[in-house]
Amino acid sequence: PGHLISAADLSRDETVLILDTAEEMARVADRPIKKLPTLRGRTVVNLFFEDSTRTRISFEAAAKRLSADVINFSAKGSSVSKGESLKDTALTLEAMGADAVVIRHGASGAPYRLATSGWIDGAVVNAGDGTHEHPTQALLDAFTLRRRLVGADAGIGRDLAGRRVTIVGDVLHSRVARSNVLLLHTLGAQVTLVAPPTLVPIGVERWPCEVSYDLDRVLPDSDAVMMLRVQRERMNAAFFPTEREYARRYGLDGDRMGRMPGHAVVMHPGPMNRGMEITAEVADSGRCTAVEQVANGVSIRMAVLYLLLGGNEPAVTHPLPRTE
Ligand code: CP
Numbered sequence: 001p002g003h004l005i006s007a008a009d010l011s012r013d014e015t016v017l018i019l020d021t022a023e024e025m026a027r028v029a030d031r032p033i034k035k036l037p038t039l040r041g042r043t044v045v046n047l048f049f050e051d052s053t054r055t056r057i058s059f060e061a062a063a064k065r066l067s068a069d070v071i072n073f074s075a076k077g078s079s080v081s082k083g084e085s086l087k088d089t090a091l092t093l094e095a096m097g098a099d100a101v102v103i104r105h106g107a108s109g110a111p112y113r114l115a116t117s118g119w120i121d122g123a124v125v126n127a128g129d130g131t132h133e134h135p136t137q138a139l140l141d142a143f144t145l146r147r148r149l150v151g152a153d154a155g156i157g158r159d160l161a162g163r164r165v166t167i168v169g170d171v172l173h174s175r176v177a178r179s180n181v182l183l184l185h186t187l188g189a190q191v192t193l194v195a196p197p198t199l200v201p202i203g204v205e206r207w208p209c210e211v212s213y214d215l216d217r218v219l220p221d222s223d224a225v226m227m228l229r230v231q232r233e234r235m236n237a238a239f240f241p242t243e244r245e246y247a248r249r250y251g252l253d254g255d256r257m258g259r260m261p262g263h264a265v266v267m268h269p270g271p272m273n274r275g276m277e278i279t280a281e282v283a284d285s286g287r288c289t290a291v292e293q294v295a296n297g298v299s300i301r302m303a304v305l306y307l308l309l310g311g312n313e314p315a316v317t318h319p320l321p322r323t324e
Pocket of ligand 1: 051052053055056128137269270271
């Protein structure tokens, strides 16, 4: 099987194939019977070493809608808390016949290690690793953007060429930001990062995007503004501006949203810190796609599992690339 470890592994054509397949999957969700028999008899393991609400639930819903058997594993309450290694956990899953392992881990590189170790034969999907990547989040964000900015009937071959996406906030700790920059660039969008200087990663000049420290200047030229969660759990307080200072300079409130063009949308991957990077007024407005992003996440994860595990239906049978 192939694996999905990094947004960087996806070509434009492969990305568009996933987005188009997700459109087909979204149509299934509109039917009275939401299930496809495609992955009947296959087993998908959700292996979560870090907390998650959206990603874990949507991978489970996606696998079930494709009729796969689903095993949910979270490190809390497992033998990981007794010190069991990733290798021994993986060998246990292999013995249970996992066809795909969806892994979230606090260590950057853990999904790559799993995919290249030989411990398991199945497909590996990165559901977020440390501060590295979250490729299915970037795919669902691109899907949401394509629907909002290009149209629901985007059709085969449509990308985000020339669209301007501004990503704001704690870029330093954000796997969502890195995956989005890579994937949006692949789809032809122009990305600008806006962050406090202490929350910009070293080496960002090699990323395919612009960097700005002035949110108010960038907003009027944005087709979409993606607010990032401030990840206080990964942060040394000494490097962080006060909450009030952060909200004043980098938070999105109603006044700032008013500077955006009328067609522009506000995105947030969740979970949100309301009152910090985004006000309740903005989060609950019709311009914020946060809930839509969650719904789209099921369609994207159905598409990824379907393409990786090679469904029997004749719709699309193009595997994702191997990571090696
Ligand atoms: N966006 C996202 O990954 O959310 P969870 O941490 O709840 O999965």
